[in-house]
Amino acid sequence: RKEVEQDPGPFNVPEGATVAFNCTYSNSASQSFFWYRQDCRKEPKLLMSVYSSGNEDGRFTAQLNRASQYISLLIRDSKLSDSATYLCVVTMEYGNKLVFGAGTILRVKS
Amino acid sequence: SQTIHQWPATLVQPVGSPLSLECTVEGTSNPNLYWYRQAAGRGLQLLFYSVGIGQISSEVPQNLSASRPQDRQFILSSKKLLLSDSGFYLCAWSVLGGENTEAFFGQGTRLTVV
Numbered sequence: 070r071k072e073v074e075q076d077p078g079p080f081n082v083p084e085g086a087t088v089a090f091n092c093t094y095s096n097s098a099s100q101s102f103f104w105y106r107q108d109c110r111k112e113p114k115l116l117m118s119v120y121s122s123g124n125e126d127g128r129f130t131a132q133l134n135r136a137s138q139y140i141s142l143l144i145r146d147s148k149l150s151d152s153a154t155y156l157c158v159v160t161m162e163y164g165n166k167l168v169f170g171a172g173t174i175l176r177v178k179s
Numbered sequence: 180s181q182t183i184h185q186w187p188a189t190l191v192q193p194v195g196s197p198l199s200l201e202c203t204v205e206g207t208s209n210p211n212l213y214w215y216r217q218a219a220g221r222g223l224q225l226l227f228y229s230v231g232i233g234q235i236s237s238e239v240p241q242n243l244s245a246s247r248p249q250d251r252q253f254i255l256s257s258k259k260l261l262l263s264d265s266g267f268y269l270c271a272w273s274v275l276g277g278e279n280t281e282a283f284f285g286q287g288t289r290l291t292v293v
Contacts (some may be wrong), residue, residue, distance in 0.1 A: 112284035164275045171222030
Protein backbone atom coordinates (compact mmCIF):
# COMPACT_ATOMS: atom_id res chain seq x y z
CA ARG A 70 0.00 0.00 0.00
CA LYS A 71 1.32 3.45 -0.86
CA GLU A 72 2.12 5.77 2.02
CA VAL A 73 -0.02 8.55 0.54
CA GLU A 74 -2.78 7.99 -2.00
CA GLN A 75 -4.79 10.41 -4.07
CA ASP A 76 -7.34 10.12 -6.85
CA PRO A 77 -5.34 11.19 -9.91
CA GLY A 78 -8.36 12.69 -11.68
CA PRO A 79 -8.50 14.66 -13.84
CA PHE A 80 -11.35 16.61 -12.35
CA ASN A 81 -12.92 18.71 -15.11
CA VAL A 82 -15.19 21.38 -13.64
CA PRO A 83 -16.82 24.59 -14.88
CA GLU A 84 -15.89 27.97 -13.48
CA GLY A 85 -17.71 28.68 -10.25
CA ALA A 86 -18.03 25.03 -9.28
CA THR A 87 -17.09 23.57 -5.92
CA VAL A 88 -14.67 20.67 -6.04
CA ALA A 89 -13.23 18.45 -3.32
CA PHE A 90 -10.14 16.26 -3.24
CA ASN A 91 -9.35 13.54 -0.74
CA CYS A 92 -6.06 12.00 0.26
CA THR A 93 -5.46 8.97 2.47
CA TYR A 94 -2.29 8.08 4.35
CA SER A 95 -1.19 4.75 5.74
CA ASN A 96 1.01 5.69 8.69
CA SER A 97 -1.04 6.55 11.75
CA ALA A 98 2.06 8.15 13.29
CA SER A 99 2.15 10.85 10.59
CA GLN A 100 2.60 14.26 12.14
CA SER A 101 1.82 17.07 9.74
CA PHE A 102 -0.20 17.47 6.58
CA PHE A 103 -0.15 19.89 3.69
CA TRP A 104 -1.58 20.64 0.29
CA TYR A 105 0.80 21.77 -2.44
CA ARG A 106 0.00 23.09 -5.86
CA GLN A 107 2.09 22.31 -8.93
CA ASP A 108 1.70 24.09 -12.24
CA CYS A 109 2.80 22.38 -15.43
CA ARG A 110 6.58 21.87 -15.58
CA LYS A 111 7.13 23.93 -12.44
CA GLU A 112 8.19 23.11 -8.91
CA PRO A 113 5.49 22.49 -6.26
CA LYS A 114 4.55 25.32 -3.95
CA LEU A 115 2.77 25.26 -0.62
CA LEU A 116 -0.94 25.96 -0.90
CA MET A 117 -1.87 25.48 2.74
CA SER A 118 -1.09 23.52 5.86
CA VAL A 119 -3.81 21.25 7.24
CA TYR A 120 -4.36 21.89 10.91
CA SER A 121 -5.94 19.42 13.28
CA SER A 122 -8.93 21.69 13.74
CA GLY A 123 -9.30 22.33 10.02
CA ASN A 124 -8.52 25.64 8.37
CA GLU A 125 -9.77 27.96 5.70
CA ASP A 126 -7.96 30.38 3.42
CA GLY A 127 -10.31 32.31 1.19
CA ARG A 128 -11.94 29.86 -1.21
CA PHE A 129 -9.88 26.95 0.08
CA THR A 130 -10.76 24.76 3.06
CA ALA A 131 -8.59 21.92 4.36
CA GLN A 132 -9.65 19.28 6.85
CA LEU A 133 -7.96 16.43 8.66
CA ASN A 134 -9.58 13.23 9.91
CA ARG A 135 -6.99 11.35 11.95
CA ALA A 136 -9.33 8.51 12.87
CA SER A 137 -9.92 7.65 9.21
CA GLN A 138 -6.47 8.81 8.13
CA TYR A 139 -7.47 11.18 5.38
CA ILE A 140 -7.23 14.84 4.56
CA SER A 141 -9.36 16.85 2.21
CA LEU A 142 -9.21 20.04 0.20
CA LEU A 143 -12.33 21.93 -0.83
CA ILE A 144 -12.18 24.65 -3.46
CA ARG A 145 -15.21 26.89 -3.79
CA ASP A 146 -16.06 29.15 -6.72
CA SER A 147 -13.39 27.61 -8.95
CA LYS A 148 -11.39 29.95 -11.16
CA LEU A 149 -9.60 29.19 -14.40
CA SER A 150 -6.37 29.94 -12.57
CA ASP A 151 -7.04 27.08 -10.14
CA SER A 152 -6.18 24.62 -12.91
CA ALA A 153 -3.14 22.73 -11.65
CA THR A 154 -2.09 19.51 -9.95
CA TYR A 155 -2.82 19.39 -6.22
CA LEU A 156 -0.42 17.32 -4.14
CA CYS A 157 -1.14 15.95 -0.71
CA VAL A 158 1.91 15.85 1.59
CA VAL A 159 2.38 13.95 4.84
CA THR A 160 5.34 14.10 7.20
CA MET A 161 6.73 11.01 8.92
CA GLU A 162 9.80 10.06 10.94
CA TYR A 163 9.25 12.79 13.55
CA GLY A 164 8.53 15.29 10.79
CA ASN A 165 11.81 14.73 8.96
CA LYS A 166 10.43 12.83 5.99
CA LEU A 167 8.02 14.51 3.57
CA VAL A 168 6.04 12.11 1.40
CA PHE A 169 3.99 13.37 -1.53
CA GLY A 170 0.93 11.82 -3.05
CA ALA A 171 0.84 11.36 -6.82
CA GLY A 172 -1.34 14.43 -7.21
CA THR A 173 -4.84 15.21 -8.43
CA ILE A 174 -5.25 17.11 -11.68
CA LEU A 175 -7.84 19.88 -11.72
CA ARG A 176 -9.01 21.52 -14.93
CA VAL A 177 -11.37 24.44 -14.63
CA LYS A 178 -13.13 25.33 -17.87
CA SER A 179 -15.03 28.45 -18.88
CA SER B 180 15.81 35.34 3.26
CA GLN B 181 16.27 31.73 2.36
CA THR B 182 17.01 30.63 -1.18
CA ILE B 183 17.72 27.32 -2.81
CA HIS B 184 19.87 26.86 -5.87
CA GLN B 185 19.70 23.83 -8.07
CA TRP B 186 21.57 23.29 -11.30
CA PRO B 187 21.64 22.65 -14.15
CA ALA B 188 18.08 23.36 -15.26
CA THR B 189 18.27 20.97 -18.20
CA LEU B 190 20.57 18.06 -18.86
CA VAL B 191 20.86 15.50 -21.65
CA GLN B 192 23.13 12.59 -20.87
CA PRO B 193 23.93 9.32 -22.68
CA VAL B 194 23.14 5.97 -21.12
CA GLY B 195 26.03 4.75 -18.99
CA SER B 196 27.41 8.21 -18.26
CA PRO B 197 27.83 9.55 -14.71
CA LEU B 198 25.57 12.13 -13.10
CA SER B 199 26.09 14.82 -10.51
CA LEU B 200 23.34 17.25 -9.55
CA GLU B 201 24.04 19.83 -6.90
CA CYS B 202 21.73 21.75 -4.62
CA THR B 203 22.67 24.47 -2.16
CA VAL B 204 20.59 26.38 0.35
CA GLU B 205 21.27 29.86 1.68
CA GLY B 206 19.90 31.71 4.65
CA THR B 207 19.16 28.83 6.99
CA SER B 208 21.09 26.45 9.19
CA ASN B 209 20.75 22.70 9.63
CA PRO B 210 17.88 22.28 7.19
CA ASN B 211 16.41 18.94 6.21
CA LEU B 212 17.28 18.34 2.57
CA TYR B 213 15.44 16.20 0.02
CA TRP B 214 15.81 14.83 -3.47
CA TYR B 215 12.67 13.94 -5.39
CA ARG B 216 12.13 12.63 -8.89
CA GLN B 217 9.04 13.19 -10.98
CA ALA B 218 8.47 11.12 -14.11
CA ALA B 219 6.35 12.70 -16.84
CA GLY B 220 2.74 12.96 -15.70
CA ARG B 221 3.47 11.33 -12.35
CA GLY B 222 3.83 12.36 -8.73
CA LEU B 223 6.95 13.16 -6.73
CA GLN B 224 8.94 10.14 -5.65
CA LEU B 225 11.13 10.70 -2.60
CA LEU B 226 14.63 9.44 -3.38
CA PHE B 227 16.74 10.61 -0.44
CA TYR B 228 16.48 12.86 2.55
CA SER B 229 19.04 14.13 5.01
CA VAL B 230 18.67 15.56 8.51
CA GLY B 231 22.33 16.53 8.86
CA ILE B 232 25.83 16.41 7.41
CA GLY B 233 26.70 12.90 6.32
CA GLN B 234 23.25 11.56 7.26
CA ILE B 235 21.41 10.15 4.28
CA SER B 236 18.19 8.15 4.26
CA SER B 237 17.54 6.26 1.06
CA GLU B 238 13.97 5.61 0.05
CA VAL B 239 14.39 3.89 -3.28
CA PRO B 240 17.15 1.30 -3.90
CA GLN B 241 18.54 1.97 -7.36
CA ASN B 242 21.65 3.21 -9.07
CA LEU B 243 21.49 6.67 -7.52
CA SER B 244 23.27 7.91 -4.42
CA ALA B 245 23.24 11.11 -2.40
CA SER B 246 25.78 12.91 -0.27
CA ARG B 247 25.72 15.87 2.06
CA PRO B 248 29.30 17.08 2.43
CA GLN B 249 28.29 20.41 3.98
CA ASP B 250 25.32 21.61 6.00
CA ARG B 251 23.64 23.34 3.09
CA GLN B 252 24.81 21.23 0.18
CA PHE B 253 23.10 18.14 -1.15
CA ILE B 254 24.41 16.17 -4.13
CA LEU B 255 22.68 13.50 -6.19
CA SER B 256 24.94 11.15 -8.14
CA SER B 257 24.99 8.15 -10.37
CA LYS B 258 27.93 6.20 -11.73
CA LYS B 259 26.03 4.92 -14.77
CA LEU B 260 22.75 6.39 -15.94
CA LEU B 261 19.88 4.25 -17.20
CA LEU B 262 17.13 5.31 -19.58
CA SER B 263 14.69 4.97 -16.69
CA ASP B 264 16.57 7.69 -14.80
CA SER B 265 15.03 10.33 -17.05
CA GLY B 266 12.75 12.70 -15.19
CA PHE B 267 12.38 15.97 -13.35
CA TYR B 268 14.66 16.06 -10.31
CA LEU B 269 13.74 18.41 -7.51
CA CYS B 270 15.75 19.40 -4.48
CA ALA B 271 13.93 20.75 -1.45
CA TRP B 272 14.66 21.95 2.07
CA SER B 273 12.63 22.32 5.21
CA VAL B 274 13.05 23.20 8.85
CA LEU B 275 10.88 21.35 11.31
CA GLY B 276 8.01 23.49 12.56
CA GLY B 277 5.17 21.12 13.28
CA GLU B 278 2.04 22.15 11.44
CA ASN B 279 3.96 25.07 9.97
CA THR B 280 6.72 22.97 8.43
CA GLU B 281 7.02 23.99 4.81
CA ALA B 282 9.23 22.53 2.11
CA PHE B 283 10.77 24.90 -0.41
CA PHE B 284 11.78 23.58 -3.78
CA GLY B 285 14.48 24.45 -6.23
CA GLN B 286 13.46 25.00 -9.81
CA GLY B 287 14.39 21.45 -10.75
CA THR B 288 16.62 19.72 -13.27
CA ARG B 289 15.00 18.14 -16.27
CA LEU B 290 17.18 15.11 -17.08
CA THR B 291 16.87 13.21 -20.34
CA VAL B 292 18.93 10.05 -20.70
CA VAL B 293 19.42 9.10 -24.34
